[in-house]
Amino acid sequence: MSIQSIELEGDECCQPGSTVRGRVVGSRIAGEVRLFWNTCGRGTEEVGVVDRQPLSGDGRFSLTLAEAPFTTQGTLVSIEWGIEWVDDSGDAVDRREIVVSPSGRPIRLARVDEPKSSKSKRVWKWTR
């Protein structure tokens, strides 16, 4: 069985607003590639699809990054960027993670020592 995968031109570190180029490799070139970011962490995951391109022929693609958000790593939340190849039925074929940041490295968030999310519900106390 041939390997179906995404190959990128250059490395995985990209500048915000730049163009990501590459190609998909496999026995059957079909579906589309999607450029997206997603959150990950303590809260509900959010996803934003920034660009997408149908695949055909040689499987080459060119996707345009947004200026934000940057790839971010923290203990409460992380933001990840990726390129996903989905087939005609919408099933994921392959996924490649990329780093989107002016510095070429993920932005590291400082730890939050007293986050609001960890506070207990207000407790009513009877007083005389």
Added chain:
Amino acid sequence: MEMDALNARDNPFATRRVERCLVFDPTLVGTRWSDLLERWDQLGRRACVVGPHGAGKSTFLDAFVDRLDVPVVRFFFNRDKRCLSDDDLHKMEDGRGRIWMADGDTHLGFSERRRFHRASREAAGFLSARHRTRGLPVLLRLKPDLALARVLLHRAHPEGAPSLEPLVVEAFRRRRGNLRHLWLDCYDHLAGRR
């Protein structure tokens, strides 16, 4: 950032990981999908799943959707959303002949709740997740216990479960069985915040 605090993406109790790892398993509450589907039909496809906060009601609805042979329309209400939105009204109109799954419909005000329930009679079925039965027969009653929490802990984080057990025991009691808050406590612990 402390070296021993897990990043959000590596934390086994990140919300998306918990949602994917801890899908509803009826065997853990003493039943089977076949029994639940049979009971659903016996109840005329109008029923509720009841349980306290964080008992797994929404998790059950997410899994039950995949077991049904009829398209499903989902509705979500809570303390901050107590009215029928334009989107809800649109779904109600388009949802005739489909199964309605309502998460928290008892939060609706009296007149809106009555409107919603009357409209649901045009649906192919109605399943509500709520804290109390309020006139609907019970398809499933959920009340987590510590044994269940332990099993789920091992499923979510097999390699770290032994070291987290004392935390889970204490947190389960403090959170009064709210599994959602329990996993957040585990998350915070591994993130170095507790």
